[in-house]
Amino acid sequence: MNAVQESSVQDAVVVENLSQRFGRTEALNDVSLKIPQGTVFGLLGLNGAGKTTLLRHLLGLHQPRVGKVRVLGCNPITDREKVMRRIGYLSEEDSLPTWMRVRDLTQFCEAIYPAWDRAYAAELCEWFELAPDTKLRSLSKGGRARAGLIAAIAHKPDLLVLDEPGSGLDPIARDDILQAIIRTVSLEGRTVIFSSHLLDEVSRVCDQVAIMHQGKLIESMPMMAVDERYEEWILRSRDETITTQHARRDCPVEAGLGWHQEDGEWSLLVPRQSDLSPAALPPDWQWIESRHVTLKRLFEAHVRAPRQSTMAGDPSGQTPGRAAATMESLS
Numbered sequence: 001m002n003a004v005q006e007s008s009v010q011d012a013v014v015v016e017n018l019s020q021r022f023g024r025t026e027a028l029n030d031v032s033l034k035i036p037q038g039t040v041f042g043l044l045g046l047n048g049a050g051k052t053t054l055l056r057h058l059l060g061l062h063q064p065r066v067g068k069v070r071v072l073g074c075n076p077i078t079d080r081e082k083v084m085r086r087i088g089y090l091s092e093e094d095s096l097p098t099w100m101r102v103r104d105l106t107q108f109c110e111a112i113y114p115a116w117d118r119a120y121a122a123e124l125c126e127w128f129e130l131a132p133d134t135k136l137r138s139l140s141k142g143g144r145a146r147a148g149l150i151a152a153i154a155h156k157p158d159l160l161v162l163d164e165p166g167s168g169l170d171p172i173a174r175d176d177i178l179q180a181i182i183r184t185v186s187l188e189g190r191t192v193i194f195s196s197h198l199l200d201e202v203s204r205v206c207d208q209v210a211i212m213h214q215g216k217l218i219e220s221m222p223m224m225a226v227d228e229r230y231e232e233w234i235l236r237s238r239d240e241t242i243t244t245q246h247a248r249r250d251c252p253v254e255a256g257l258g259w260h261q262e263d264g265e266w267s268l269l270v271p272r273q274s275d276l277s278p279a280a281l282p283p284d285w286q287w288i289e290s291r292h293v294t295l296k297r298l299f300e301a302h303v304r305a306p307r308q309s310t311m312a313g314d315p316s317g318q319t320p321g322r323a324a325a326t327m328e329s330l331s
């Protein structure tokens, strides 16, 4: 039996072997994923990794040509109306109807969602200091994001989908959004999936985290497992001029990832389950210590192209380009 057939009420989201092309761009490449109900699930990836495309499939906005998607036990294309009533969605785009007042927006949502909780919406407006008479146009970006969040959560959705909810917002607005996420989830059995560039936030609120890169889902694990799954080795080479390409060849830790050099020391991540031992390192390499692995380090190990400065004369060096530029903006 495959993952979709096995889908039960226990899984809010089941994605199986999902691929999506836009012309020559492979936005999703054989993505499989299960998100148990009641989870806060963080989706991490650089610009263009495929996060929005995956989330749009959950909302029934793309039809799978290859692979399958189930949301809350339903097909989001054929059962769209049923699914959408049980989903809350906030996109990174500022797409609220700005001619409306805050009150118009909540009344509009109340008409759409049978489960709209007027008292809860009013409570959120008060908490976010949004006066009912205020035109959405006159709100700051953070104010509009808060209004969008009310529209996304006041019908108490079973699944809340947030596409980069913190992008471009000040820390207070981001914190409001995160608190609202936690509140929503604390209502029994509700699930949140949110995409983000902000590793600190993901570490703080998520139970599960997945890393996407170039359309592939590379890792998906409980937050607690990051440190259980990997350790970071700090090494030194006798040859101080060694390049990344030569380091990988000279020091054949095949399962190692994220080779990185700084101040004469090399670091790489090694799976704890492997039978690798520092004692097996080649004689030119000295093991200094093992360190705990943070989500930031794991993410970088998967997605960062080797830095140009350490790659001089290294024919394997990838141009840091867009990926490295985006890395600079990560917290």
Ligand SMILES: Nc1ncnc2c1ncn2[C@@H]1O[C@H](COP(=O)(O)OP(=O)(O)OP(=O)(O)O)[C@@H](O)[C@H]1O
Residues within 6 Å of the ligand: 022, 025, 026, 027, 045, 046, 047, 048, 049, 050, 051, 052, 053, 054
């Ligand atoms: N409708 C579309 N038409 C053509 N290409 C698209 C379309 N939607 C997405 N893409 C491409 O698919 C790839 C994945 O895009 P997607 O928006 O899913 O990434 P993302 O991880 O959400 O990025 P970001 O963090 O910048 O929002 C990108 O190369 C993007 O340009």
